[in-house]
Amino acid sequence: MKVFHNARFWHNSTFENDVKAILTHDGKIVALLTELPESTQDYDFVDLKGNYVYPGFIDTHTHSFEGGLYSLMIDLGGARSLQDVFDLIAEGKRDKGKFIFAWNFDELKIAEGRFPTRAELDSIVSDKNLVLRRIDGHSCLINSFACSNILSQTGNILSADEVFRGFDNDRAVHWFHNNIEPELILKAYHAASQIALKGGFSTIHTMVGDANMSIGHYSLLQEHLADFGVDFVLYPQSFNIEAALEVGAxxxxxxxxxxxxxxxxxxxxxxxxxxxxxxxxxxxxxxxxxxxxxxxxxxxxxxxxxxxxxxxxxxxxxxxxxxxxxxxxxxxxxxxxxxxxxxxxxxxxxxxxxxxxxxxxxxxxxxxxxxxxxxxxxxxxxxxxxxxxxxxxxxxxxxxxxxxxxxxxxxxxxxxxxxxxxxxxxxxxxxxxxxxxxxxxxxxxxxxxxxGQLLPDMMADFTVMNYDLKKPGADNKVVATIKAGKLLYGNL
Ligand SMILES: [Zn+2]
Ligand SMILES: [Zn+2]
Incomplete structure (x- = not known):
């Protein structure tokens, strides 16, 4: 059994209470203690260093696949010239697989004020699929390698205009998302899980699927749910009711x-x-x-x-x-x-x-x-x-x-x-x-x-912060995130 102590605990909507410690076992809260128990070998004491303990926070709407995936890919947000863009892609492509996403591109911040040409992308990446996405996600440019793969796999003729917008943009981005390797999909969710824990969340709701008829990699994710630090609450983001029922959503x-x-x-x-x-x-x-x-x-x-x-x-x-x-x-x-x-x-x-x-x-x-x-x-x-x-x-x-x-x-x-x-x-x-x-x-x-609360029989999910939200100061931060009684982020 673990005893989490030396902290203020959020209980009955306040820190003004007499809870001195929380006793947990097997990932669940056993009791809220008003006195610290005698130390015996049954108890493993966890010192929370005078911080503030909230129930593990839950984010009820995220697109964790994209968030996690893009955190592993090439962020063009700092680019100020096309040369910067090319350098970032050349540098970033080395440790990537067959699919490369360069995102956060903003031509308004680029000295030349334009997208690269397809020929320019080809000169940097010619043997892997590359997509360069605009900052708002509403337009993109892909290299010739990806163009010919999309054409041969889907028969879709994409527009003659090199910069895709509207329907072509959606089709191209969906093709990338739907074709990346399972290994990279899971890597994206592991990255998302780490980012969530660091952000103070122990549970996040996540949208899976292309928002049309495909529920995407829902089953793959479902099979691996136990491998992640956070709990993912899954949504088949789709109009396909039969597919959602089939996977037990x-x-x-x-x-x-x-x-x-x-x-x-x-x-x-x-x-x-x-x-x-x-x-x-x-x-x-x-x-x-x-x-x-x-x-x-x-x-x-x-x-x-x-x-x-x-x-x-x-x-x-x-x-x-x-x-x-x-x-x-x-x-x-x-x-x-x-x-x-x-x-x-x-x-x-x-x-x-x-x-x-x-x-x-x-x-x-x-x-x-x-x-x-x-x-x-x-x-x-x-x-x-x-x-x-x-x-x-x-x-x-x-x-x-x-x-x-x-x-x-x-x-x-x-x-x-x-x-x-x-x-x-x-x-x-x-x-x-x-x-x-x-x-x-x-x-x-x-x-x-x-x-959602610090109460007996609930999960021992805690977000430990260095401040009382009622009196926020300057250096507010998440000190640690504890999921089912285990420290998954932070140092205590
Ligand atoms: Zn929305
Ligand atoms: Zn959304």
């Missing part, structure tokens, strides 16, 4: 799209974008969603759908509402992102029982009077973005997440973002911010009896 969806993004003016709004006449796109009809979500619901699958604009959120929530009224089941269907909501829509979400799976870092990056949201939506509507506090106050159980690799996988930054919302009316208290990454997050995957 409990849920389906993820960033399967009801609408697009604000940056590309494709998030579906009721009112037009500021200074434009367009108001975004619904990617599917009401009937399509009604059919898909109903079939998933009938098969007891929890559903998650990406919806950013108020029109898209309404479209998906209407289906959840209809099912709640006609065939209620405690499946906890998800509105992923759920960014733009007025009071009436929040009331509808409360009525449907849907769960907004939200990203505090989005407000950190794009909120504020001169921020990106205000630019594309105008000041008034920007105040209706990411309404964490209002939703919680109406009794809606929102959960916290990063959408990593879109934002960083880091609990310190995520909690600070939730508590320092640009709109003070939507800022969370320390206890609320912790809840959306612990209790509420555990509840989302029906794990509220085993995770």
């Amino acid at each position: 409990q849920r389906i969806g993820g960033c399967i799209l009801a609408d697009g993004s604000l940056g590309s003016y494709s998030a579906a709004l009721y009112e037009p974008y500021r200074g434009h006449s367009i108001n975004g796109n619904l990617y599917q009809t009401d009937a399509y969603w009604y059919d898909f979500i109903t079939r998933a619901h009938q098969n007891n699958l929890q559903v998650g759908v990406h919806c950013i604009g108020d029109r898209a959120i309404t479209q998906i929530n209407n289906v959840y509402m209809a099912l709640a009224n006609s065939d209620f089941k405690d499946l906890r269907h998800q509105l992923i992102h759920c960014e733009l909501t007025d009071d009436a829509l929040i009331n509808h979400i409360k009525a449907s029982g849907a769960v907004p799976v939200m990203q505090p870092m989005f407000d950190r990056l794009w909120g504020g009077e001169s921020g990106f949201y205000a630019k594309v939506l105008g000041q008034e509507r920007a105040k209706h973005m990411n309404r964490f506090a209002t939703m919680l106050s109406r009794g809606i159980k929102i959960t916290g997440s990063s959408d990593w690799y879109i934002t960083e996988l880091n609990i310190v930054a995520s909690l600070a973002a939730a508590m320092n919302h640009h709109n003070p009316a939507e800022a969370l208290t320390a206890a609320q911010a912790i809840d959306i990454y612990t209790k509420n997050a555990a509840w989302l995957s029906h794990d509220e009896d085993v995770k």
